[in-house]
Amino acid sequence: MEKYIAFLRGINVGGHKKVPMAKLREVLGVTGFHEVRTYIQSGNIVFKCPEKSVSELEQIIKxxxxxxxxxxxxxLVKSLAEVQKIIDDNPFTTSEYLETNSVYFTLLFDVPSGEQIRSFESVTYPNEEFKISDSCVYLLCKKGYGNAKLNNNLIERKLKVTATARNYRTMQKLLVLASYK
Structure with a gap:
């Protein structure tokens, strides 16, 4: 069975779209997912499943x-290998930034158009850096994500794709959870 990580966008934020994680694990187990684990309340799910396409898995979860x-x-569903590659491709690896929780991964649900990418790449903000790949916008928020102008909503608006952001620690924790036998 393949291991996957699902990222949900916009749940349990400000009292809206409440999804209790225990109940979510239970209902996904009934759908045929195995070893379902969740991490924090923001919608991170690690699970095993007989091989299916990620689009099928996304539809089942939705x-x-x-x-x-x-x-x-x-x-958004990614295989364990895809998540590992996203983390490995992170250009912001200075221990100072990783330890101060300044590195974020804005996971893209679709590949943005070349035109949108070129337009977005002209954006600059003090104390913020970014790099765009087909599946992720890597963010370095030197003053913290809460103070960043380059946030999930801006990225979605500029790139015209749905996205969801996670910090480096969360991405690492999801890999650890998915690595258990």
Missing amino acids: KTIEDSFGFRVPT
């Missing part, structure tokens, strides 16, 4: 959440 909780949630 439908399960809609049927169980009454609303749709943008869902």
